[in-house]
Amino acid sequence: MNEATPSFVTTLIAQRGNVAACRARIDEAVARAEALEPTLHAFTWRPDSYVEPDACAPLAGLPVGVKDLIDTADMPTSYGSPIWRGHRPQADAPVVAQLRELGALVFGKTVTTEFAWRQPGPTVNPWREGHTPGGSSSGSAAAVGAGILPLALGTQTVGSVIRPAAYCGAVGYKPSYDTISREGVHALAASLDHIGFFAREVEVAALAHALFVAKRSDAIDSVETWRKWFAPLASPPRLGVVRTPFDERLQDEQKANFEASLAHLRAAGAIVTEIAFDADLAQIVDALQVILRVEAGRAVGPEARDHRDLLSAHMRALIDEGAQIPQARYEAALSLQAQLRERSHALLADCDALVSVPATGAAPAGLDDTGDPTFCAPWSLLGVPAVTVPSGWTEGGLPLGFQIVGAFGEDLGTLRVAAWIERVIGARRELVHAASTEVTA
Structure with missing residues (x-):
């Protein structure tokens, strides 16, 4: 984006109080949703009409998708399960209530896999309908990737924000663990669950960070305060490349794209x-799997007890595997998690951020599986901030991503590095179509 061109965020701030501009944002989202939803299937529910927003509110008229794992009092919340079909929560989750207080419009509920685990919903990839959008935040990733929404809420336990964002050509941002209240969000594994965001560009993710993580609504009092708060880096960043024991799983196009991205970044300064990452990544992924299985049994215990026949085979297997894990092994996994989180600054090896691939490659063909989350798993266990930005395209026209990871609590700095990388790589494309899923460059 040209420095002289107003960004989406600065335009949003500058248009505060402009009723016509607020209405136009909503009308544009409605028009794209109506054109694309017959094929895309990103939403479980959208209202027939929308209340006119308060044009003077900070996020006036900003249409935001909310993952169907997150409670909304005025919209059904089914957690991706037939057990909860038609369920109406008594109250909004705090993160949704805050959205409304800021003037944002809850545009609709977006598809999630069953309880944020592997059983897919109907959503397709916005760039190729025969490919998965990823999961578990499938609908949020697809709605942003398709250009319907500039921002959507998701959750990540293993890789459910970063991976689908990469698959759908969106920006994904997973904040540091426990920086946003998870009240009103159906748990999968409480020690791993994060609320995260899908965004049109890194600056929109930074807007979400300012309001929901940093709790700094004053950052958007004016265009000037915003530019000061989310100022560009004064100099190019120091980046540490993380190679993993799982790199043999990488597709050739993802490998080539990652190396080309690194070359662009070096050329830009x-x-x-x-770096030799000073922790055993295979051990980290194993610890995450232990915690996930034990805690999923607790989180989905009531449903498993009363409605086991309505759970997917994926969920039944996860719960049953967790029941076989000894308590000592679970406690050891939690201990490793705490130690690594405490050491997260040291693990960055004097770099401003670590960089890695976000997935094995582009979105796999087929809708029965949401893809491999392994390349996100270490950062979910540590609870550190992670961002993915679009970094290129396969020959078949599917997006590829580039992951940026920071130290625990250093979310703003990580986002600033991600914004610099986004500008250098410059790989974002607009999805230009009506009801088809043909890509137009």
């Missing part, structure tokens, strides 16, 4: 260093 970044100091890019191959």
Whole structure:
């Protein structure tokens, strides 16, 4: 984006109080949803009409998708399960209530896999309808990737924000663990669950960070305060490249794209260093799987007890595997998690951020599986901030992503690095179509 061109965020701030502009944002989202939803299937529910927003509110008229794992009092919340079909929560989750207080419009509920685990919903990839959008935040990723929404809420336990964002050509942002209240969000594994965001660009993710993580609504008092709060980096960043024991799973196009992205960043002045990550990544992923299985049994216990026949085979297997894990092994996994989180600054090896691939490659063909989350798993266990930005395209026209990881609590700095990388790589495309899923460059 040209520096002289107003960004989406600065335009949003500058148009505060402009009723026509607020209405136009909503009308544009409605028009795209109506054109694309017959094929895309990103939403479980949308209202027939929308209340006119308070044009003077900070997020006046900003249409936002809310993952169907997150409670909304005025919209059904089924957690991706037939057990809860038609369920109406008594209250909004705090994150939704805050959205409304800021003037944002809850545009609709977006598809989730069953209780944020592997059983897919009907959503397709916005770039190729025969490919998965990823999961578990399938609908939020697809709605942003398709250009319906500039922002959507998701959740991540293993890789459910970063991976689908990469698959759908969106920006994904997973904040540091426990920086946003998870009250009113159906748990999968309480020690791993994060609320996260899908955004049109990194600056929109930074807007979400300012309001929901940093709790700094004053950052958007004016265009000037915003530019000061989310100022560009003064100099190119120092980046540490993370290689993993799982790299043999990478598709050739993802490998080539990652190396090309690193070359672009070096050419732009970044100091890019191959680091020896000072922790066992295979052990980290194993610890995450232990915690996930034990805690999923607790989170979905009531449903498993009363409605086991309505759970998917994926969920039944997850719960049954968790029941076989010894308590000592679970406690050891939690201990490792705490130790690594405490050491997260040291693990960055004097870099401003770590960089890695967000997935094995582009979105796999077929809708029965949501893809491999392994390349997100270490950062979910540590609870550190992670961002993915679009970094290129396969020959078949599917998006690829580039993941940026920071130290625990260093979310704003990580987003600033991600914004710099986004500008250098410049790989974002607009999805231009009506009801088809043909890509137009």
